[in-house]
Amino acid sequence: MRRNVSKRGLRVLLLAASGLLNCLPMASIAQEQGAPVGVRPSPSRNPEKAAARKAHRFWDRENDWLFAGVGASRTLDYFSTLNMRRRGRQEIFLTNDAVDNHAAFAAIEASATGFSIGAAYLFHRYGHHKLERWTSIVHLGLATTGSVRNYCLKTAHFAATPGSP
Numbered sequence: 700m701r702r703n704v705s706k707r708g709l710r711v712l713l714l715a716a717s718g719l720l721n722c723l724p725m726a727s728i729a730q731e732q733g734a735p736v737g738v739r740p741s742p743s744r745n746p747e748k749a750a751a752r753k754a755h756r757f758w759d760r761e762n763d764w765l766f767a768g769v770g771a772s773r774t775l776d777y778f779s780t781l782n783m784r785r786r787g788r789q790e791i792f793l794t795n796d797a798v799d800n801h802a803a804f805a806a807i808e809a810s811a812t813g814f815s816i817g818a819a820y821l822f823h824r825y826g827h828h829k830l831e832r833w834t835s836i837v838h839l840g841l842a843t844t845g846s847v848r849n850y851c852l853k854t855a856h857f858a859a860t861p862g863s864p
Contacts, residue, residue: 757823765835769815772842773808779849780804787855 780790780798790798798804815838822831 754826755828757820761832762819762835765832765839766812766816766819768839769835769842770812772839772846773812775846776842776849777805777808779846783849783852786852787857788849788852 781801781804784790784795784798789795793804793807797807815835819831819834822828822834
């Protein structure tokens with residue numbers, strides 16, 4: 700029992716550390732190097748670069764597809780987690796009580812989708828358009844990977860205790 704708990708804790712720690720390492724380079728890219736605080740850099744004299752930096756609408760075609768993908772991957776995660784629980788497996792990120800309460804779990808999944816869209820909007824609002832797109836791409840990939848993992852887990856078979864019918 701103690702060994703299973705330590706393995707689960709190690710897996711959660713490794714997952715959190717890899718997520719943190721994936722986010723750090725993106726945050727450093729978003730920072731402007733060399734521009735003093737409060738001073739705007741001079742506009743580019745190259746018209747191609749100026750056109751490339753032109754801001755796009757937040758609800759453009761690409762974001763629409765990305766947000767639909769995030770919603771679909773969270774829906775897939777919802778159903779794969781319920782399937783995993785029906786097969787006797789334990790949820791590792793949430794409590795089993797939260798997952799077993801279907802309405803609460805659906806609200807958690809919907810709020811995760813909303814949070815992803817909100818984070819993308821904040822990046823859009825402050826001009827970090829690559830991070831805006833990557834927020835949805837990473838969320839979509841991680842949720843889909845977790846769902847596939849849930850479906851790939853073997854069904855838990857519990858050993859019968861002696862003397863039980």
